[in-house]
Amino acid sequence: MHPTQASSGTDPKVSLAYPDGSLSVRAKKLPWTPWGMPGTSFKLLHCDDVSSLLVILLKVDPGTIAGMHKHFGAAHAYIVEGGFGYEHGEVFAGDYMIEVGGIAHQPFTGANGLVMLGFIFGPIGCFDDAGNLAGVLDIEWHYQAAKANGAADHIVRKPMAAAPAHAH
Numbered sequence: 001m002h003p004t005q006a007s008s009g010t011d012p013k014v015s016l017a018y019p020d021g022s023l024s025v026r027a028k029k030l031p032w033t034p035w036g037m038p039g040t041s042f043k044l045l046h047c048d049d050v051s052s053l054l055v056i057l058l059k060v061d062p063g064t065i066a067g068m069h070k071h072f073g074a075a076h077a078y079i080v081e082g083g084f085g086y087e088h089g090e091v092f093a094g095d096y097m098i099e100v101g102g103i104a105h106q107p108f109t110g111a112n113g114l115v116m117l118g119f120i121f122g123p124i125g126c127f128d129d130a131g132n133l134a135g136v137l138d139i140e141w142h143y144q145a146a147k148a149n150g151a152a153d154h155i156v157r158k159p160m161a162a163a164p165a166h167a168h
Contacts, residue, residue, distance in 0.1 A: 015154040025154050032059060033149040036126055036137045039064035044146040047139045049157060054120040054142055060084065062113040068131070070104040073122025082112035 016024040025045050032041035039061035046055040052073060057080075060066070076098050083092035086107040091097050099105075101122060123138035146152035 017154075017156070023154065023156075027057060030151045030154075031149055033146050033151050035145075036124075036135065036141070037064075037066050037069075040066070042142070042146075044142050044152055044155065047143055047155060047157065049139055052122045052139060054118070054139055056118050056120065056142065058114070058116050058118050060109045060114040062109055062111050064113070065108045066106055068104060068106045068127040070125040070127070071099055071101055071120070071122065072125060073101040073120070075099040075101075075121065076119040078117045079114070080117060081115040082109060084109045084114050084116075 015026050015029075018024075023046075027043055027045060030043045032043060034040070035042045035058065041059050043057040044054070045057065047053065060082075062082075077091070077096070079091050079093050079095045079097075081093055083090055083095070084107045085091070086105045090110075104127075123136050125133050126135045126137065128134040143152055143155060143157065146155070
């Protein structure tokens with residue numbers, strides 16, 4: 001679903017790129033892409049390589065217990081449907097929460113599963129049963145997974161400037 005240049009009006013089937021760099025993403029038209037944990041899938045809405053911000057819709061099947069993972073940066077979430085719980089309690093549809101960077105947890109969903117709008121500031125580290133880092137879900141992982149699923153045509157990534165060399 002490549003975005004089209006928009007001058008006026010809207011088309012509910014096509015993501016729209018505006019001359020000033022703004023973008024309207026038709027999220028309902030994006031396919032769900034398998035995420036990094038069993039029973040989960042996501043839609044990549046936006047990524048910003050400079051700030052390490054990811055904006056995703058995350059869907060989690062009912063009765064899923066996520067693997068232990070760590071947020072290296074803060075994560076904000078608006079719960080669209082269902083809910084989830086972990087050691088701090090539970091959140092439900094209509095709730096907004098902020099998880100501070102550096103926390104590790106193992107959330108679970110109930111009978112209604114979960115759909116949430118997530119704003120993730122930095123990578124997520126996934127751990128194996130022995131507590132070893134088993135993988136990292138960062139911007140590149142999300143982008144490549146969505147791209148392979150035909151769900152990233154609306155994403156425009158700006159090239160990163162190379163770091164200056166140090167003079168000796």
